[in-house]
Amino acid sequence: MNRIYLIGFMGCGKSAVGRRLSFLLKLPFYDMDKEIVRQTGKTIPEIFEQYGERYFRDLETQFLQNFKNDFCIISTGGGVTMRKENQKIMRNTGLVMFLDAPFREIWRRIHRDPNRPIVRQSTRDEIEALHKSRYRDYKQTAHITIRTEFRTLRQITQYAAFQVNRLKGE
Template identity: 45%
Template sequence: MNRKTVYLCGFMGCGKSTIGRLLAKRLGTGFTDLDTYIEKKEGLRIPEIFEKYGEDHFRAAETEALEELGAAGGVVATGGGALLSDANAQTAANNGTAIFIDTPFEICYGRIKGDKNRPIAYNSTKEQLLERFEYRRPLYMKNSRAAVDGSGTPLGIVEQIMKNLI
């Protein structure tokens, strides 16, 4: 692999954290979940950040964290909205390789419905989430070096990613 950081992106519930841990082990490198990193840095859980400061504050923290983690290297599981902005996509491209885990909506929805730790998912209807999914998917495609099919097994997805890192 010629780039030091692998950024995994995709919709909420697509498997970024699960795949990220496996990929980091396979690559012999560190793993960071971007949301967990932000929570530690801010001293608040994601829902509390949204409630206390709003989504704009959270997105700014996300941008800052992407830059910091890009310098550190390893595998980063980004939040569902992290690589939607051109600025964040450029940060990822400058520091590594962004891979989109393209998981069908129904699989994602089954994993995120009713999850209080995901404020956007918890406060949205299935229809609203589907609309968000359909809006975001082309942006993930545009802002990633490659897309992998997220409907398979975690190890199968890791193998697909490995082929894109060579």
């Protein structure tokens, strides 16, 4: 169990929890979206606008295929489980944790954010349908599901760290 992957829908807290968990466990932190922005020199909305979603998905898969570091925390993007290949890489190279948040909370967090192109292009109903359609993949890919409702970022991070330490001790 070398890497810890955080998966889940947009706005569930992957980036925020990942950063905190890396401090707590003293492990390096990688946010896939940020790494893709760094590697391409373009923002996520720019990549979607100029090259399309398919190209962005290819970049995600390439990131997972080429990533060489161990003992680190990786916050993924919400669409990473769309590809079976990505699911397989994550399950085989680390512990996968799904941050499960209720849709109304997710919507409250993401609906005004200009940096998520999929949200900008879609209605609330469409995003809710996307959340539903992706849910099974999150559940199936994850080794552990963390319910985040009514929990602070600090509580979620502590719970995630507890699960990591518990598994390490087994």
